[in-house]
Amino acid sequence: MINIAVLGYGTIGSGVVEVLKLNGDSICKRAGDRINVKYVLDIRDFPGNPIMEILVHDVNIILNDPDVKIVVEVMGGTEPAYTYVKEALLRGKSVVTSNKELVAKYGAELIDIAKERNTNFLFEASVGGGIPIIRPLNQSLTADEIVEITGILNGTTNYILTKMAEEGIDFETALKNAQSLGYAERDPSADVEGYDSCRKIAILSSLAYGMQVDYEDIYTEGISKITDTDIKYAKALGARIKLFATSIREDDDSVYAMVAPVMIRANHPLYSVNDVFNGIFVRGNVIGDVMFYGSGAGKLPTASAVVADVVDCAKHFNRNIWTIWSSKKLELTDINKVKHRFFVRVLKNENSIDSLRELFGDIEIAPEVVENEIAFITKEIAEKEMKDKKEKLSGFLGSIRVRF
Template sequence: MVKVAILGYGTVGSGVAQVLCQNKDAIARSVGDEVQVKYILDVRDFDQSPYGGTFVKDFSVIEEDPEVSAVVETIGGATVALNFTQRALSAGKHVVTSNKELVACHGLELTRLAQEKGVCYLFEASVGGGIPIIRPLTMCLAANQIEEVCGILNGTTNYILTRMIGAGLSFEAALKEAQENGYAERDPSADILGYDACRKICILADLSFGKNVDPQLVPTEGITGITLADVDYADGAGKKIKLLGRALRQPDGRVCAYVAPHLVDGSHPLAGVEDVFNAVLVKGDAVGEVMFYGPGAGKLPTASAVVADVMDIARSKGARPPITWEQGDDQTLCGTDELASRFYVRVQAGADALRTHVGEIKLLARSGAAAGETAGITEQAMTEQQLRSKLEGMEVLSLIRVLN
């Protein structure tokens, strides 16, 4: 019997307990052994919980119990969760997590510690919630040199943009609706400012390119500056605005990683990803383009991915190949100032003045445009720094990269 401890009984932790319980027979048949929750760690009391007899408040109970072979960390953050993860791995216990902040910021040291102790540190649920992406990247696509990973990595921002596009809601109204529906936290900063997507693209970049990518070094822009005017102009061009995390291999081997809104052509697969759904597009030199799509968060979808990692450990008896990557250096990352693309530009100026500054541009129109407002998409690809230099002296209202 495989005995498991769950750290945290919030949305994901309770979902993990539920899936392990309700699907216990199918899980046992699949892995060849029963998987049982022995402990659930939480500082709160859950007197009405069906798992009442398993709750503990002292992590050392789990740490010192030789019967517990796997620990599921769903606490979140990178303080207490880091401490408990280090202690669990050091005690020779496998650890499974859904914690993107922890993996993005400390994944390198934790994967190395796991390797040193001969145990597994798995984190399938840390990027795409219920979407399988870590295992495909590290196993199914292992024969490829990955050229690019690009995706809609945050369900909250995708829901907000979907409602702005489909229902004509302002950013503020769409955010309020997302909060009322439980898709956005009371403090939505990590989502709407792009930090959540940044952590996820860093994990994908680590795995895709084999070098550690520090989230603090990745340029990150959220969606707070997107207006209905931008949505309307994009629609007139047959495009949709999406918040994307991207990591691209450069010809010299460096990685360009960033998070920013993009205009995506209506025919592109990512354009059809709506509401709280996520999608990750991977380009490999052998396979070409493949896309992974599904619920990027939520209690049971995320628990599904967590339990799959637990089953992987139980099935392999912990003997699966380790997941790890190398330490990055000053040559790992290059800035987005080296990434040329076309841009959507909206300015408070006339069309002739805009052309004079940026050259050839495809002008866009929308009903109800403010007097003196001009918007268009540059014909020439250039870096953002080059474009901003050309626009110097103009009143720039919006500047959004166009996905190639």
């Protein structure tokens, strides 16, 4: 029997307990032994819930118990999660987490401690919920130089954008729908402003390039400024708007990363990733393009990824699973130098196609969707150049990056 402790009995924590019970027999077969939840840590009590029998309020009971071989951290946030996880690793326990804030901020350090102590720190559930992406990056794509990772990594924003497109509703209405269905938090900013996606692409980029990508360095723009009019233009252009979290290694080996809404067409592998689903596209220099798709969140899918990591820990006691993520910082390219095509909307009465051509050179005029507007797509220009031109534009209404 392998004893584990679960820190946090929220949605994912209770999911972990449920999955271990539901699939106990097959998990036992794969782990080589039965997994037993010896403790659950939570500050709350759950009167009447059988979990009370193993509930503790003091983390030291877990940290001091040598029977506990694996600690599952599913509390979220950096503190006290970081302190608990670090202490568990220092005491030679394996740790599994679903906590993207923790991994993005302290991943390199915690991986190093696990290596030193010959134990494991695994975090498959921190990105893409149940979708296997961390392990494939770390163990399957090892023959490749990764040149691009682009993901739809946040289910809430993808749901909002999908509903805006399907039902023609505006951002606020779609957000309220998402909140009433429990897909969005009361304070939705972590999702809609792109912060969640930003931490996740920081984790994936660090793994892909083997160096520390600080999430604070990643240019991040959310979807709260996307309007129903933008969605109408996208449709008229045969496109969809998606919140992309992307990092790209350019020919000179420099890497840039950004989170921002983009317009894509049906030929992009992530075009069909709708509703609350996530999709992650990876391009390697020999494997070409691969894509991973599935539920990016949710109690059971996320718990599935957590438990799979527990199984991997159980199969690797006293054997570190090598993860390449050094604490050496990867300096990202200044975003101002990165080039994109842009979809741009301006007021018709303050601009003419000729004046726009004078400013932007060759442009592609979009079908008319709104009276008194001109919309167009620029050729590829640097972010800085776009900023400068925006300032020169009168009647500027908005712009969205284009990937076609």
